[in-house]
Amino acid sequence: MTEKHGVQTRIIEEKDAGMRLDRWFQNHFPNLKFGHLQRLCRSGQIRVDGGRVKGATRLEAGQELRIPPLDFEAASPVEKNIKTKDYRLTEEDRSLLRGFLLYEDENLMAVNKPAGLAVQGGSRQKRHLDGILTAAAKESGGQRPHLVHRLDLETSGVFLLAKNAAVARNLGAAFRGREIHKFYWALCLGVPELREGEITAPLAKKAVRGGETMVVDPEEGKSARTLYRVVDTLGRRASWTVFMPLTGRTHQIRVHAALAGCPLIGDDKYADAEQREAFSDVMQQDAPPLFLHARRIVVPAGVAGRKALDISAPLPEHMRAAWKKFGFAERAGDEAAEEFPQ
Template sequence: MLTVSEDEADIRLDRYFRRHYPHVTQGALQKLCRTGQIRVDGRRVEAGTRLEPGQSVRVPPMPVATKPAPAAARVLDDRLAREIRKMVVYSDPQVIVLNKPSGLATQGGPGITQHIDMMLDGLREGDAPRPRLVHRLDKDTSGLLLLARTPGVAAKLSAAFRGRDVKKTYWAVTVGRPDPLSGEIDQPLARLGAGPGAIIVAADRNDEDAQSARTDYEVLDSAGRKFSWLRLSPLTGRTHQLRVHCESLGTPILGDPKYGADKAHVDGFADRLHLHARSLLLPHPAGGQLEVSANLPPHMRETFRALGFTAGSTPAPRRR
């Protein structure tokens, strides 16, 4: 009998077993659940059941591991370790918050040789677990990226994101000025294609592949009708949602390499995506709320200066 610890709160049963018995396959685990050999507090459960602290997990005799022990984690290059430490804007015993630069991928993929996930060992402290990503940002999007120091904290934060308990605010510079100047974009989205070449498009509500997507927006300033500074708050979490929603208003995000076509690229301005994850407000795993903001990346600061937009100072992180 194993007892679920506080750090394992809200973790799925199959992930709990991968942590304690990494050699047991998903298929074997599901069979043990179906036959009632694995029980939680005496009850039959499914592999996707989420656990609570203090629960008792009945573990039947498990197969002996036949796979060799994993190799020791490689030591991260000093340069990469210094780079990721410079990104830290907030840190405590439960969470780390980074200000990710534009152009750096969150995770690996075809043709990606450097990304945040490969650099996380640079934030490990002593024998503590390797920090974990809780969510993602597009490669071209800069701004706040949340990490968990332990698997249990990661589970709590992931639950907060699923429950829409995390408020995310983005800043964007768009080509053109939306009309009206504020409101909610309620435009379903659909994916066309697969893999790195896939694109997201505005979809008809009756399209069976369409997913609901909603974004609050507000124009914070504008340079005539040519450019605007927008505050964007996604109410759903679809891939490329903010970028496609801005395009659907007829005001694509400046420098967007994928959406907006030629209109998004303007001579005299950096040809990079002007989308920045500015602030996060979330329930802290240890209680209360955490609010963090991030400075603009260099290319957006330059564009703000050129257009006369005044961002002001960045508030210090606050936990209350």
């Protein structure tokens, strides 16, 4: 997001592709009245890629959404918290900035997002990657990077950011077209019946007490496809699995793994009570953290510069310690990823 004299420019994320404009505003500015939104559209103050739009316009990943000055006093606490212009770096932030850069060139940067750090702010997220990078750019006099995809709060690993709007559009289109390949490492409870395959199950958001969850919904859900390959196992107790999502739904890997009967270790959201107890037995610790890491991302040549990019992120400490304890060889995971269709 960028701001100029109260005008904001947002890059539409992959997770919002296909969403109606009015629904997008409902999600991000829930206190903005529908009639006012319609007037802003009719007057041309809200624009997508420079063109006029209606509330029913469907958004695409990578598009630029122009938002005119709004009454933030009437906006929700969520929207106030994700404004980043007043974010101030802490010592913890500065320490993170010194060590998490994986790759950088004139077009983009890749960082190793730690688990527990939100990508954007929210009603319960005061500290977030967007705010940290915005504040860092402001201090250095540099350009604020653009968010082009997402990682869940509990997920660590490779995260890409574009350095300008044109690259953001290209990356958004590449994510939407499945040109960019992402590989995730996870430790799952149990071992799937088939050691490799594809999980296909449409997913939809469902409101629950305290927030939202994702559910399999054949009628209203969006298409969701995930390739997987088991790399190694702990007998029948657990399996190290590489996942390659072919679509980008919220919590997709977590829901699909649970659907296959092998929820991710530490995933209290999608595992049942018996499975949560088993997590502790496998890891020999109470309430283990989530074992899901965005290990690698591959960007083809021409998307963000002339050369192709293949960027990997080292495992977080809790996964690195577990891999050592269980005797897992990291090289085997990278080799397994090469077996997926490209």
